[in-house]
Amino acid sequence: MERIKTGIKNLDEILHGGIPLYSLNVISGSPGSGKTIFVQNIVFNNVKNGFKCLYLTTIAESQLKLVRHLQEFAFFSDDLIGESFIYEDLGLVIRKRGADQVLNCITEMIRKRRPSILVIDSFKAIRDMFNDEKGFKTFVFDLAASLSxxxxxxxxxxxxxxxxxxxLSEFAIADGIFYLYGQEEKRFQKRYLRILKMRGTSFAQGEHLFEITPAGIEIYPRMKPDTETLKYETTSERRSFGVKGLDEMLGGGLQEGTVTLISGGTGTGKTTFALKFLLEGAGKGEKGLYLSFEEPLEQLRRNAYQLN
Amino acid sequence: MSDLAEKIARYERFLNEVWSSSVKYLGLFSVQLLMERVVFDVATEYREIELVKWDEKGISCEEVAQVLQEEPNFPVDDMFMKFITKYVEVLAKLIGSEKAERIMEKIKEETIKEE
Structure with missing residues (x-):
């Protein structure tokens, strides 16, 4: 199966090599989820490698706004616009000729421009122009067949x-479905990408974090734990905290070779327990490793010192 | 039947073989779209290819034969060869070159047997 590389950091690895050639893909998500930047990033990367793209805008975002907003990104290239990256206003044509002429309009544009990549942004706007689902379904089916x-x-x-x-019918006919969404958090917005479907290739499932940076889209793939069975020796030895009552409650301490989760609210003493456990081991000549994701070393030292 | 008409009839038989074999992989609807696309491409050099007609049953070159009767020096072979080459080229991209080659070999064998 021949593929086109997206050129987006980590996305081709998630897709196990890229998007199958001549496939029809839907990029879905709420307004502001990054759909247009995502697709433009893919397209510009390919246009730079010799592909030709026809980008059809409808009524969601005008060409002027698209170009204005995208020129800040590093992937954007002014030189390619008009030659290998062609914008056309499909919305205008549809308004003049009617929804039943959309397929003919697109086919005419394809014959004239001969692109290897076609983008319709927004396709939802075309759906809204059709009065009945049946007519729209037929249109999507014919469009998919014709474009391949x-x-x-x-x-x-x-x-x-x-x-x-x-x-919706466009998703049944699509070969690939990308779903982009975000989650507002107190300090920053988390953005996620999920591939819901991709005919002709396997892919890494699940949600992958992504970021919109001045360079474009950067994806951080979902970590897949090593499926190899972990093998280690277990003993009946106990490792104590050095806290009398606690060690008694634990029958002498934690069992060697096991994993223990210390959980609790802020300020309940989780870190102190962990440090005390390591300190007790260190006193017996055992090596300990403390990985901190929040508190820096100096603060840990100070806290431990204050606790004696 | 004149030599030219016979030649065009041979191409028609060959194209119909290609058509039937392609339907197996692409379906009738896509094969018709493929014909439309290849005719469009070849017509930039030979407008006469637009006289090739097709429906659900297959391809007809009757109109081509009628019109070219008046033009004995028309490069019929070149036009049909360009059509077939383009058709197979696109077909290979859609279904893979191995399958497309297999289709072509099978058709060639059958055509040779018939002749």
């Missing part, structure tokens, strides 16, 4: 919610 014959890899961008991916 013209050797075009397609990206349909749309403001879809996750639930819609199970019900």
């Amino acid at each position: 014959i013209w050797e075009v890899t397609v990206f349909l961008v749309g403001e879809y919610q996750e639930g819609e991916t199970n019900t």
Whole structure:
């Protein structure tokens, strides 16, 4: 199976090599989830490698706004616009000729421009122009069949919610579905990408974190734990905390070779227990390793010193 | 039947073989789209290829034969060879070059047997 590389950091590894050539992919997500930047990043990376792209805007975002907002990214290249990266306003054509002429309009544009990649942004806007689901379904089916014959890899961008991916016809016909979403947190926004479907290739499932940086999209793939069975020796030896009552309650301490989770609210003494456990071992000549994700070494030292 | 008409009839038989074999992999709808695309491409050099007609049953070169009757020096072989080459090229990209080659070999064998 021939593929196109996305060129986005870590995405080709998640896709086990890239997106299958001539596939039809839906990039879905809420407004602001990063869909347009995601697809433009893929397209610019490919256009720089000799591909030709036809980018059809509808009524969600005008060409002017697209270019204005995207030129700040490192992947954007002014020189390619108009030559290998062609913007066309499909919305204008549809408004003039009507929804029943969309397929003909797109086919005419494909014949004229001969792109290897086609983007329709937003495809949801086209869906909204059709009065009935049946007519729209036929249109999507014909579009998918026609574009693969013209050797075009397609990206349909749309403001879809996750639930819609199970019900709307474009998702049944699509070869690939990317779903982008975010989660607001107190200090920053977390962005996630999930691949819901990808015909013709295996891929790393689950949610992958991503970031929108000045360079473009950067993905941090979901960590897959090593499936190899962990083998280690167990003994009946006990390792104590050096805290009399606690060690008695534990029958002499924690069993060697086991993993213990110390949990509790802020200030309940989790860190102190862990430090005390290591200190007790160190006193017996055992080596301990403390990995801290929050408190720096100096603070740990100071806390331990104050606790004697 | 004139030599030219016979030649075009041979191409018609060959194209129909290719058509039937492609339907197996692409389905009738996509094969019709593929025909449309290849005709569009070849027509940039030979407008006469637009006279090739097709429906659910297959391909007809009857109109080509009629029109070219008046033009004995028309490069029929070049036009059809370009059509077939382009068709197979796109087919190979869609279903893989191994399958496309297998289809072509099988058709060639059958055509040789018939002749």
